[in-house]
Amino acid sequence: MSAKRGTKNKKTLSNSKRGTRRRKTRAHPPKYKRAISTIFSRKRIKEDKKRKLPPPITGWRLWLFRVIAVTVIPALLFLLLEITLRIVGFGFPTATTIKCKVNDKASYRSNPKFAWRFFHPNVARTANPFVFPADKPNDAYRIFVLGASAAAGMPD
Secondary structure, three states, rough: HHHHHHHHHHHHHHOOOOOOOEEEEEEEOHHHHHHHHHHHHHHHHHHHHHHHOOOOOOHHHHHHHHHHHHHHHHHHHHHHHHHHHHHHOOOOOOOEEEEEEEEEEEEEOOOOOOOHHOOOOOOOOOOOOOEEEEOOOOOOOOOOOOOOOOOOOOOO
């Protein structure tokens, strides 16, 4: 009989390793738990009454917020990205002419990368190279012809 009792006790002790016993945790009496929960719930109710929450946003203000969130915020993010990339110097100049110095005089020259804005660099055409002084003489006229490929003489 003693062998049976020993096996019965081992099964009822725990589901873990043999020979280990579970310790009983100390539990607060139920009355104490109820008292604490009522104290905290009363405090929360008082705090909520003191804090008056603003009414939820509705109507035209809600739609204004949505429009701003969808349009203005992404536009500002792209603007910030553009400014950052320009400050860092990423990319290439997109102007038709670029400032340079020829014989220690300020001049403008053609931009060979101008067409890269519109076409892939492998396909982009370049204009005939030119240079002209930045300061125009008083007795001179400057005439610029801008246009499609026909203005450049294409096709031959």
